[in-house]
Amino acid sequence: MNKSKILVVDDDLDLLAATKLFLERNNYEVKTAINTKIGRDNLNTFHPDLIVLDIVMDTNLEGFNFLNDLKSDDKLKNIPVIINTSMSQAIGVNMRSAIEDIDNLPKTRFIDKSGDWEELLKAVTELL
């Protein structure tokens, strides 16, 4: 059986390295992208089954724009996305209810960036 493919988009190199290693240990094929531009390029070459996405990168809403483009593209909108961000604490919005809206953003999950691997793994296994 082929390994599921995960694309991780985050502007933190160290976090990317650790996340890649963690997911690979759990038997996934992983590609990382340091910004959404590289992330976009990977969509067509790597064909991920799932995307782990940070929100605040070069701009405050870079991740959201990426998510938006993804979900408005008929070919790509069914790829599950895990939003992994600490943004909710910074702006105090209940991100979970805003993001896990099945009609507007199908197959999108929110987790609070905390260095807790179990939460990430749980979300990945549920969505794949």
Add this chain to the structure above:
Amino acid sequence: MQPINLRIVRLAYWLIRLRWYAIIGIVIGFFIAKHFLHIPIWNLPVYISIIFLILLNVISFSVLKYLQKSRIRKSLKFVNRIINFQISTDLIVLTILLHFSGGVENPFIIYYIFHMIIGNIILTTKESFLQTSFALLLVGTMTFLEYSGIIKHYPLEGFIVTNIYNDLTYLLCTGFIFVTTSYFVVYITRTIVKESKRHEISYLQANIKLRQKDKIKNEYVMRITHDIKGHITAIQSCITVLNKKWTGPLNPQQEEFLNRAINRIQILNTFISDLLSITHRKLHQKTEKKYFDLNFSLKEMIKIAENMAHDKNISIIKNIESSINNIYGEQSSIEEVLLNLILNAVKYSPPGNHILISTFNKQDSILIEITDHGMGIPENEIHLIFNEFYRASNAKSQVKDGTGLGLAISKQIVENHGGKIWVKSKLNLGTTFSLLLKKEQ
């Protein structure tokens, strides 16, 4: 300008209070004049005046109370009218009382000045000059009518020996002095009142500026904390890679030091999360409030804490009133406060002890008490315990991972809900945290 508006209502009550004193004063003065100085004064006008003043006071008080309850926008204008009416009526009553007790010969004539000063403090410049002029008109008319014999003069027999009410030179001189004194008093008090109002406004402005500065500071703390959190998360993730031995086995010493690092990172993470939480709460006091079942929340939080309590062999005794149900507030925040207080009780209790959680259904609020039999808080530190970053000296040595922000957050949340939180503690005997939450907002 809310405080200025409230000021007039406050002063309206003050005026009513002053009138009670005046009524008592009239009664005592009348009694002394009659029975000690043996001055014959006609009783009827005095009795009528006293009854009239009492009625006026009761009615004014009721109207004010009604206006405050109804919260009509026009009420402030109405309060102002009441005050003007009261001062005018007071002046008329004073004139009537004076007329029946010697008129211009009565030394109490000076008391007009009080009314002028009081009017000045409460009313606008125009209004207080009008009131003063009205007072002078009343005195002038009374004096003239008595002088010309149009109305009867009631002499203070045995007190004023010669008649001066019909001495034109005296009347003109006294009249001149009285008029100039009155306007001068009005002018001086006006200046003082204006000055104090200016101070009040500058205090208000300074207060607003302070709040703005505080907001800027909090936003700054928020941004920095958020940036720090990003780094910590990355460090934690990288360390976990080593700790989970994904990169290969570790020798016991490497593992020990790695665990030390992990512990510290976890403490730092909690600290940063707490700091973000409290700063956020200070910046955004608007919360998503709704009705929720407080009893359910409390029981859920106790369940979570029971795991930790079980490890320390601590039992949680529940004395929860079943009649308590819905209260209005932000459920997640209130639950955070409850959990924080219960976990604190568990953390600072010696193993094998018990914790008591009681709730009391009060009329419009709910009281929750969480009592432990732990180390207690030193008496001289109790007042500091809700301060940010403060940890009691004995707590620091026993529980290493506290951030000193938990109680500060709890207090912020409770205050955002219009509730109260306080603590009673005896060193080495235990501590009770009390939480008073309003059922409605």
